[in-house]
Amino acid sequence: MPDSAPTPLGPGSLTWRYFGDTRMLLVGPRAAVLQNMLPALGQGVLDHSVFFSETFARLKRSAGPILNTVYGGDRSAETGRGVRDFHVDIKGTMPDGSRYHALDPETYYWAHATFLDNMLYGIETFVRPLGEAEKRRIYEESKTWFRMYGVSDRAMPDGWEAFQAYWKRMLDEEIVAHKTARYGVGYVTKGLPAPPKVPAPVWRAVSPPLNAVARFITVGGLHPRMRELLELPWSAADERRYRRFAAAVRAGNRLWPLLPEAVRYLPQARKAFRRARAARHSVERMRAS
Template structure:
């Protein structure tokens, strides 16, 4: 079965519907951890990023431009090239003496692949099962999205079946417990760092439940193979609790469309939806032929 021909990202795409959905936050830092387990990418972060001194600020700064690329409309390609250019000088030497560069197609595509996986895993865990046709459609959309960066697509699989083989090979053969990834999940066992300006007594009082939630979300959202590589504890009882939690979230889907858009979507997605609705209500009397309809309230599933 071949994948559908990719079309432009927009309000009719499954990527728009789900990538900025706030339920995807329940996956935790899955994408970031998996990215940093690829040796070249983890080394680039170790050598060039403020990840170790401003971890959460770095994650926020990284996520924003990616969301802007997905939801940028006519600006998306320019935003994608800007994201690419952030990485031009991220290069250096691996511990074994080999060279790395963030814009190496295999390295850059891995980062993109983790965002795609994050969305599909998040939808199937916390929203609903996806059909094979929907996964093929999302994969076709991801190819459009990746090409916005202006990076060679030689590492990108041709279709969804190829991507599944690629993903399994990466998990089984290419990922390691890189120092950057181990640092990124260190709070699972050591606890979250105290935020600036929070008094120590207050933090001692509130940190235990926060640490428990952070551990549960982080470890529960990772593939079993990567938990093993990183030495993260996860019992059969933990797995049952995580499945019950996911089922509880899915049961809430009946009321999800009734919630304000500000609760259901991240700011970049909300802005894109508003712009699309304004365009639909513009001077033209009806949508252009082939144009996507924009519902007043995006569907929950």
């Protein structure tokens, strides 16, 4: 683990450009489900989280601090350490009697790696292809981002090629259909739960199309290995429809820059962009005076 946090990411990074881009939401819960397919992480969520009773509230609470670690500027390391400290007491015993801890470097890095994968997949599926140099750049930025947490980086691959080998090994050998992951995609077959304040007749009328969209986005955004382990049906026709959907999104991207920033970016990213613009304008005024 480095002695001090690295310089935070900023507006010149590809991570800033894309991590808080609202098009990444089209990927669906790929990262969250994949995290829970690592046995130790899935067990930690099963034993300690409100994921099962407050699924969407838990996801919302988790996403904010992660985004603030990326977009926090001078406070990124402070926020990252706060995320780390939230996991200090998440530990226990696996079904086979072995021990787990959320801050085990291998477990903690896996969670981070799923966010990196989610961003890379989202960009290439819904925005544009990435060149090898850009992938290397994003990976190097992900190393800076991870070090903001103040967790040992011994499990973090040195470079892009090493990460690719790590990722393949994890998908081929380490992930499983953990109960937590199965629960996380349960609505694919059972349907979305009815919101508390929506009358039952209204929900019966609107839920079929919503469930169809949720299934399409969720299963379509999963890696084929995830679908295989979680036994989620996905036909060749489904794949063709998903590819057409992604192509339609990419075709509309020429208009994307014309949309308001509030549509294009999540709140944490917008706040960071405003802060960066204000700092740049302040420097320009000082130079002009």
